[in-house]
Structures are given as C-alpha cells and as structure tokens.
Amino acid sequence: MKLNHLNLTVTDVAGSRDFLETYFNLKCVGSRGNGFAAMFDDDGFVLTLMKGKNVQYPKTFHIGFHQESKEEVDEINERLKNDGYDVEPPRQEHGYTFYVQAPGGFTVEVLS
Template identity: 40%
Template sequence: MKLNHANLAVADVAATVDFFQRHLGFAVVAYRSDAFAILDDGHGFVFNLMVGAKGETIAYSRNFHLGFFVADEAEVASKHAALVAADVEVGAVNRTNRGPTGSVGFYCMTPGGFLIEVAASL
C-alpha cells in the first residue's frame, strides 16, 4: 500500500496554493474558486486543500507538520535561504540526532496554518 494523497482544511486556500507552487514546486491539478485545490508534487503524491466548514476554526497541533526530505545539507541551506529571501518566516537550521546518522533541517509555518519541515539525513 502506498500513501498517495492527503486532504487538509485551511483558512486561505489561495495563499496556501501560492506557497506550495512558488516555494515547493507543486503543480495545480484543479482549483475551484478559492475553496478547493488539488496540488501534485510530481512524484506521485497529491495534496488537497479545502476551506473548513462554515464557522469552523481550523487549528492543527503545534507538532503537526508535513516533511520534505531533500538530498543533502546543501539543499536544506539553499531552500532555507530562498525562503528567507522571499520574506517567509522560517526557523533556524538545526541538527538533530534523528535516525542512524542524524539530520539537519528547519521548520516553516505555511499560510494554511500548519508547519512544513525541510530536512536531510547527515
């Protein structure tokens, strides 16, 4: 079995779509009047974004995040620098003891109100 899609409710579909297109390379597959979008990462994963139910407050746990693992530490640094240059608020690049060799990465809040992580194994 392969995980092939996720669906998240967000307060601002348009801003979240723009973020994933500009900064993470996702392509828009479908877009319906700022209420629903389907994004494709080009690697077999489809990401659905939709507005919450009327009157619903959308809130994710502070630990909830989507992870993007990249090839190496240089790619982490490059993505971090690109986001900073685009005036996106990002956390510091940190090393952790996760996995057999450790990892390096950072977290960033999306316009959709959830974190993403960009990391690489060391």
C-alpha cells in the same frame, strides 16, 4: 502499500497553493475558486487543500519535504527568509532540518 493522498484543511487555499508551488514544486492540477485545490508532486502524490474556518492543527502536526542534501535545505531556508518568512537556520536533529509556518495555518518541515 503506499500513501498517495492527503487532504489539508487550510484558512487560505490560494496562499497555501502558491507557497507549495513556489518552494516545493507541487503543481496545482485543479481548483474550485478559493475553496479547493488539488496538487500533485512528481511521484503522483496528491495533496488537496480545502478551505476551512478556525483551522487549528495540534502543535506537533506538520508535513515534511525531504531534500537530497543539506545545501538544498539551506537554499530553501534562504529563499524563505529572503521572502519574509520567519525561519530559524537549519540545525542537525533527526536530520538537517527546519520548520516554517505556511500560509493557511499548517507547519512544514524541510529536512535532509
């Protein structure tokens, strides 16, 4: 069995969509104004974004994007930092990893 769909409720659909397209190569294949966006990755996974108010995920909730190498993790970290995101340098934990707060109110982990 393969997980193929996830819905995130976000405070900013357009900002979340742009963030995921820019840094994680998801493609928006359909939207309804600023209230909904359907995004696909290269493997057919569908991530939908729905507008919500007062979105509060639990502190440990996050979505993750696995990279093939530490260099790719470093590259994304540097791009985010250069674009003004508050990111700590990657560190070795359960993988080579860092976390970033995405527009829209959710956390993203990048790891190899």
